[in-house]
Amino acid sequence: SVKYLCLEEVGKDIIKQLRVNERIRAQEVRLVGEKGEQLGVMPLTQAREIARKQNLDLVEVAPTAVPSVCRLLDYGKYKYEQAKKEQEARKNQKVSLLREVRLRPKIGDHDFEAKARIAKKLLANGDKVKVTIMFRGREITHPELGRKLLQRMIESLNDAASLERQPVMEGRRMDIILAPAATQKAKIREEIKET
Known part of the structure; x- marks a missing residue:
């Protein structure tokens, strides 16, 4: 089915679409560290283990890439920052009638x-x-x-x-x-x- 989104719902919907931790389905992932450093291609189980050790979440940022790209980050903090950016963008947007x-x-x-x-x-x-x-x-x-x-x-x-x-x-x-x-x-x- 086709899903129509209001402009205000788009940012929230993108965040919802990101797969996190156990929801990631790929067998092999390209892992990117918290600061953007490349950690290489590895099996999903190994990437989850690294995330657990660093007390971070494993977030699939590019599911269509081969292998899919996952990033280590604090997902709660990431969602908060995205919501703040979206709110700031809406505030700066002046609607001219x-x-x-x-x-x-x-x-x-x-x-x-x-x-x-x-x-x-x-x-x-x-x-x-x-x-x-x-x-x-x-x-x-x-x-x-x-x-x-x-x-x-x-x-x-x-x-x-x-x-x-x-x-x-x-x-x-x-x-x-x-x-x-x-x-x-x-x-x-x-x-x-x-x-």
Whole structure:
């Protein structure tokens, strides 16, 4: 059967798949010491005996190799370190969301400025912003109004964002995608706190 894994389960699953001590099935193994030194190819029983004498676990790290590679290590400590690495990697991974700001072609100046401030806050949080112009009725016959409005938004957010996708017309909508300008994030946060 096919097994589907969530990203968070992958690291845990790899650790579970490692065979340890009595679960190793190979007859002959290539043994690697605790510090990475090669101890040579030997029968599995001899490798288990060496592990027992050193009070360590025998862990099969490369089961597909011929002969399979086993390493001497403290398995509990190894699992703990792997979990810590995984947790650190997850912590450093910033999820960027795509947020949307919707406008109409005949938006007033004050409303436009309010939408621009909202977009600026979203960009300061590190999210991408999709600016969408929604056309209704006969407004669709004047797409140049939408382009001008999007250009005005780009210019008003020039210090906070970089254009990721040019204006695209999809049905009755025209949109662009803006990504946060990395060097400006801290400066924008300070400006927002002041207002």
